[in-house]
Amino acid sequence: MSIATVTITSTDALPSPTRIGRRTLAALMLCAGLAACDLNEGPMEKAGESVDEAATDAGNSIEDQCEKAKDSLGMQDTRC
Secondary structure (H helix, E strand, O other), X not given: OOOOOOOOOOHHHOOOHHHHHHHHHHHHHHHHHHHOOOOOOOHHHHXXXXXXXXXXXXXXXXXXXXXXXHHXXXXXXXXX
């Protein structure tokens, strides 16, 4: 019966304390960045969303009117 002996000739397989520290620091910075996100919408955020909604509604209305005009003129391609 023989006994197997394992010898590590290189320390590349083992993480160095510096690499572990860098990974931990990076993970902590990521967590801190995510925790800094504010879930409450302020008045400026709500105003911005209202402006975005109004612009989208206006664009949709213009497109609808364009399609109706093309349809009433008998055009085959009613896309605008």
